[in-house]
Amino acid sequence: MRMTPQRKLIIDILKSTKSHPDALWIYQNAIKKMPRMGLGTVYRTLEQLEREGEIKRIDFKGIAHYDANVNVHPHLLCSKCGKIVDISDSYDFDLRNFDLKGFKIESINLDIIGICPECQSKKGEN
Amino acid sequence: MRMTPQRKLIIDILKSTKSHPDALWIYQNAIKKMPRMGLGTVYRTLEQLEREGEIKRIDFKGIAHYDANVNVHPHLLCSKCGKIVDISDSYDFDLRNFDLKGFKIESINLDIIGICPECQSKKGEN
């Protein structure tokens, strides 16, 4: 995989945010600097980066979000607004306690799902 | 929410399998017993059951899977074929170690992602 300007921009955008963005958000930010970039390029690049272990994918509410921090670390996810927040930068989850049934492990997602403070105060809107 | 025949059937199907099926699989099995059931009903019912805490949703590879076991328990997920396998029926994940940032916790997903033994032996196909 070549390091193209498109790929570099996508990595930069992901590394510069802690918001765990989805492909559309990355695309919308990317075209501010490269107006002709296509959404397909964003999807293809994110998929490649994930396969290479450069970034981590978080599936939530039917949308793929991406994280430049590939350490194992737990996330808080809001089931109302879909927001994803880091709890810490790393967490030691000891796989030796488990029977991994022959799986070759690639990554671990620790997702703690709940309602964020903002959505708790907006109760009337539901 | 009323306990309709459709809802009962969907719960029965989900409780009778350990395969963590998606909406389409549940629908295809449901119409064997209720041929006129609509896919929309399956989606609506699964969403309601999840909101009520009766079942658990697992987002993986862009598809929503469902689990009748609502205990916190880790899953093995195959990044090639999408298969989801239980490691154990329950696991004590102690939230007291974390700063939950005001989130009201609803559920926890422990997802261990890797390549299953079957897909490891099918290397040529990629």
Add this chain to the structure above:
DNA sequence: GTACATGCAAAATTTTTGCAAAACA
């Protein structure tokens, strides 16, 4: 009768793909 749930089809959303043109080695 009223309120809620369903079936069906259409629409919306997210993601993938085909292909010609462009960029790079």
Add this chain to the structure above:
DNA sequence: TGTTTTGCAAAAATTTTGCATGTAC
């Protein structure tokens, strides 16, 4: 030149929604 990547548009896949009809209390 040959290979890889991009942009663009179309298509695919999954999920949601509107609405008329049906069902239950």
